[in-house]
Amino acid sequence: MGHGRTRKGLACLLAAAAGVLGCAAKTAPPHGEPTEERRLAGDEGWLQGRALGLGSAIPVALIHGVGGDHHLFESQLADLRRGRRVLAFDQRGCGGSSDAPRSGYDLETRVRDLSLVLDALRYDPVVVVGHGTGGQVVARYAELNPVRVLGLVLISPVSGNAEAGRIANLPDAELRTAVDNWLGTLLVQASAATQEQVLASANIARVPAMRAMLRDAAGTDLIGSLATYPGPVLVLAAPNEPVPGPLRDGVVVRRLSGGSRWSPIDQAAEVNEALMQFLQPLDAEELRRRRGR
Numbered sequence: 027m028g029h030g031r032t033r034k035g036l037a038c039l040l041a042a043a044a045g046v047l048g049c050a051a052k053t054a055p056p057h058g059e060p061t062e063e064r065r066l067a068g069d070e071g072w073l074q075g076r077a078l079g080l081g082s083a084i085p086v087a088l089i090h091g092v093g094g095d096h097h098l099f100e101s102q103l104a105d106l107r108r109g110r111r112v113l114a115f116d117q118r119g120c121g122g123s124s125d126a127p128r129s130g131y132d133l134e135t136r137v138r139d140l141s142l143v144l145d146a147l148r149y150d151p152v153v154v155v156g157h158g159t160g161g162q163v164v165a166r167y168a169e170l171n172p173v174r175v176l177g178l179v180l181i182s183p184v185s186g187n188a189e190a191g192r193i194a195n196l197p198d199a200e201l202r203t204a205v206d207n208w209l210g211t212l213l214v215q216a217s218a219a220t221q222e223q224v225l226a227s228a229n230i231a232r233v234p235a236m237r238a239m240l241r242d243a244a245g246t247d248l249i250g251s252l253a254t255y256p257g258p259v260l261v262l263a264a265p266n267e268p269v270p271g272p273l274r275d276g277v278v279v280r281r282l283s284g285g286s287r288w289s290p291i292d293q294a295a296e297v298n299e300a301l302m303q304f305l306q307p308l309d310a311e312e313l314r315r316r317r318g319r
Contacts, residue, residue, distance in 0.1 A: 071124030075115025079107030083309045085149040088114040091158025092239035093228030095121030101294035119235025131238035137166045155179040162242040165251035177308050181262045182287040184243045185270035191244030194237050201233055216286035260304045
């Protein structure tokens with residue numbers, strides 16, 4: 027891939043976020059209110075998402091999981107943009123983002139997508155947040171960039187899931203139905219609106235992208251990345267959902283009071299509060315560091 031041309035294309039999002047280029051479109055998120063969407067152009071297609079907010083607090087990037095899209099984080103985007111920059115985008119092959127050429131959906135490629143976006147937006151340092159298999163992406167990025175990533179949040183992370191591995195190896199004709207059934211079992215505690223939103227986004231996601239994310243869910247990269255990344259880590263989980271392990275010392279697991287694995291929607295206020303509590307000491311430390319230069 028020509029990284030020089032890719033980075034030039036990625037600058038579209040940087041300029042758009044500053045209101046310089048007219049490459050935004052008004053679309054309607056699941057709750058029906060208009061929202062400004064950005065397309066990020068590159069050599070291997072483009073990613074669609076939102077880059078919002080102003081302020082000196084540490085920027086935050088949010089990454090969705092299998093079958094999802096960036097609308098999962100509507101509440102977090104609205105809350106976190108007050109005083110900081112915040113980003114969420116559809117991973118390749120999901121939501122409004124383009125397909126990947128040559129079926130390039132592997133974990134390392136999606137980690138590189140995140141890296142290129144953060145470079146273009148100059149999110150340095152940054153706190154990264156991943157939901158579900160999005161946790162594999164952000165944890166791997168944090169492992170590779172420990173100085174740049176000041177904190178890592180995993181919401182309902184998944185690792186070593188045998189059923190996801192089985193589904194990932196099904197023929198194309200069977201995979202989408204199997205994914206819907208699998209997601210259905212995970213959505214039992216979700217509200218009807220959340221169930222509808224999640225299944226709708228999964229139906230838009232392309233089969234090769236879902237297959238790659240399911241393989242993430244079946245793998246154990248997450249545990250290895252967390253063992254290597256030295257910074258603070260917060261895990262948010264629904265009351266009875268399993269949490270991957272073993273986790274290294276210092277990883278904080280916080281159980282939410284209710285809801286489903288899609289707590290950014292079902293338990294939005296509680297998730298937002300937990301994120302702000304996690305960010306406050308990091309913001310304070312970063313401010314002290316800047317003043318001490």
